[in-house]
Amino acid sequence: MDGQIHEECGLIGLFGVDGAASLAALGLHALQHRGQESAGIATSNAGKLHLVKGMGLVSALFSKGETGQLPGDAAIGHVRYSTAGGSNFANAQPLLGRYTGGEAALAHNGNLAWAARLQRDLCASGALFQTTADSEIFLHLLAREQAVDDEAIARVFSLAGPAFSVVLLLADRLIAARDPYGYRPLVLGRSGSGWVVASETCAFDQIGADYEREIEPGEMLVVSSAGCRSLDFAGIRPRPARCLLELIYFARPDSLVFGETPHLFRQRCGRLLAAEQPAHVDIVVPIPDSGMSAAMGYAAALNIPWERGLIRNHYVGRSFISPGQEARVAAVRMKNNVVGEVVKGRRVVLVDDSLIRGTTTQTLGHVLRKAGAREVHMRIACPPTRYPCSYGVDFPRHEELLAHKFSLGQIREKLNLDSLGYLSLQGMTGLFGEKSDTFCTSCWSGEYRVHPE
Ligand code: SF4
Structure with a gap:
């Protein structure tokens, strides 16, 4: 890479893992190449969410025991480069909101191609945006859909349109979802009896978790004390459009991404x-x-x-x-x-x-x-x-x-x-x-599968 394009973001999520915040911070260190502007971790404990986020590198933000302020065995973490919205504290993730279902923390990798239309519609129905990040759209959709049960949350992901890989932390659940085209990577692993998701497997290596599989395009995973449940929110899945630049440049060479090293x-x-x-x-x-x-x-x-x-x-x-x-x-x-x-x-x-x-x-x-x-x-x-x-x-x-x-x-x-x-x-x-047509190649071919709205 001639060094002049921006990365997007990196995600991690853990559920049922002791010291979830510390492990999330370790995992974010491994994902730091995906974004260096801001970082943050949210945890869930006793029905309440806790959040620490800020501008700068993971090492600067989580080096002095900050994870001690983040109790609980469930966490999500994010490193960010701003591909949509500015580089500022308000846009740092996870984003935290409160709606019918209680508190929700969300971290997103990708750009929503339909963000302009969704934002217009949401504002027209009374939404008041607090950030300039397209990721906030998910929180407004959660609120508007009054998405409390898993099926209603799945509906939110079906409305958002590509491109996203998302981790969402609620008081009692960790949710991970990947858009139906699978533009951005997201993988599932195990840490002891707990569950881990991340943008790349290098985060698993860092925290000693075991890789299970890719989260499928159009799949939403719900991880709770009842176990790990998979929902298909996409209905008929389109041909995948996995970002080929992830393999060419973005992903760490030692990760496993889209099944490739x-x-x-x-x-x-x-x-x-x-x-x-x-x-x-x-x-x-x-x-x-x-x-x-x-x-x-x-x-x-x-x-x-x-x-x-x-x-x-x-x-x-x-x-x-x-x-x-x-x-x-x-x-x-x-x-x-x-x-x-x-x-x-x-x-x-x-x-x-x-x-x-x-x-x-x-x-x-x-x-x-x-x-x-x-x-x-x-x-x-x-x-x-x-x-x-x-x-x-x-x-x-x-x-x-x-x-x-x-x-x-x-x-x-x-x-x-x-x-x-x-x-x-x-x-x-x-x-x-035979998998040659399952990748996005728009930046080379000029042919776009999904058009901005
Ligand atoms: S391959 Fe597609 S998703 Fe990846 S950088 Fe190019 S246009 Fe974007």
């Missing part, structure tokens, strides 16, 4: 990229850390060594997570340094998993040449990203997308490269065989 998938993309776009060079250099897996596959397929010719400063953070273009550019400058002795006198191919705005990569060609590289090529292990996303990833405007603004030849010149090549869409989806 991202590290291995990215390696396969790298191998295919080598077949489609070989480069005649001396070394393969991954753009750290995002291009590592694809570069390994690319190098192995061409039988060329890969070298750490760029070193990332890990203390800068993922630049795309910094809101605002100025902050991003400054972060990029601090981010990567060239290992001069590795690239000097050599023909180099840089490999990354994707190239969106180009802010991170725009100076690399120049910097590598300055360090003595004889040739600088670039290969991208996904197709050119030309279209915006409406489902929870923040590259909302066409004009921000490098491949929308410029031809490939222009991009090559702009980045000061000897050659530039992308993986084909057909090749990439073909890696899934």
